Amino acid sequence: MDFQGSLFEAPASGVDDFDRITRRDLGQGAWLDVLPTWVPAPDDVLTTLVDEVPWRAERRQMYDRVVDVPRLLHTYMIGEPLPHPLLTAARDALSAHYADELGEPFRTAGCCYYRDGRDSVAWHGDTIGRGSTHDTMVAIVSFGDPRRLHLRPRGGGASVVVEMGHGDLVVMGGSCQRTWEHAVPKVAHAGPRVSVQFRPFNVF
Numbered sequence: 001m002d003f004q005g006s007l008f009e010a011p012a013s014g015v016d017d018f019d020r021i022t023r024r025d026l027g028q029g030a031w032l033d034v035l036p037t038w039v040p041a042p043d044d045v046l047t048t049l050v051d052e053v054p055w056r057a058e059r060r061q062m063y064d065r066v067v068d069v070p071r072l073l074h075t076y077m078i079g080e081p082l083p084h085p086l087l088t089a090a091r092d093a094l095s096a097h098y099a100d101e102l103g104e105p106f107r108t109a110g111c112c113y114y115r116d117g118r119d120s121v122a123w124h125g126d127t128i129g130r131g132s133t134h135d136t137m138v139a140i141v142s143f144g145d146p147r148r149l150h151l152r153p154r155g156g157g158a159s160v161v162v163e164m165g166h167g168d169l170v171v172m173g174g175s176c177q178r179t180w181e182h183a184v185p186k187v188a189h190a191g192p193r194v195s196v197q198f199r200p201f202n203v204f
Ligand SMILES: O=C(O)CCC(=O)C(=O)O
Pocket: 110, 112, 121, 126, 140, 182, 184, 195, 196, 197
């Protein structure tokens, strides 16, 4: 009987499902939410991101030389369509889940492509815009090879490390951008990883 199959099947979990999310209080008003394997079928999203995002290399002045920033970047600004429907669904689900606490939707999607273990991002807070003065959130969805997000309090103290695997969600919230810094250090061996960071208006 067909209807029995569907009655007793576990519902397929998807990006609307936040049941397994756990929050870690970092102190000083900062927190970290973690939800492993959140996005279903992340392989397809990774392929689309690698192939279809208009990646650009960034260069910056460092002392007397111009150096490559070691990762590729692209930001989808407010109103720009995202390259995969699961990313749109993820952003909308995040906006709904955090509506009360954040008080505004997630609007932009910053994408970073770490081609191998030599690509990285140095210690920083997302403090261009309101993150330097206001509590806010940055929601990271990770695709591809696992990399570690390191966090350290700006005033000094023990750091925290969270592994970001294929399809995982990590949300930095509260005062995290101004009271803590984060980094993705280089590693000896890693395959491609794309990070998608959803941010509200005027948080970078
Ligand atoms: O790679 C990540 O997930 C973090 C990237 C990041 O912190 C940033 O681009 O501001």
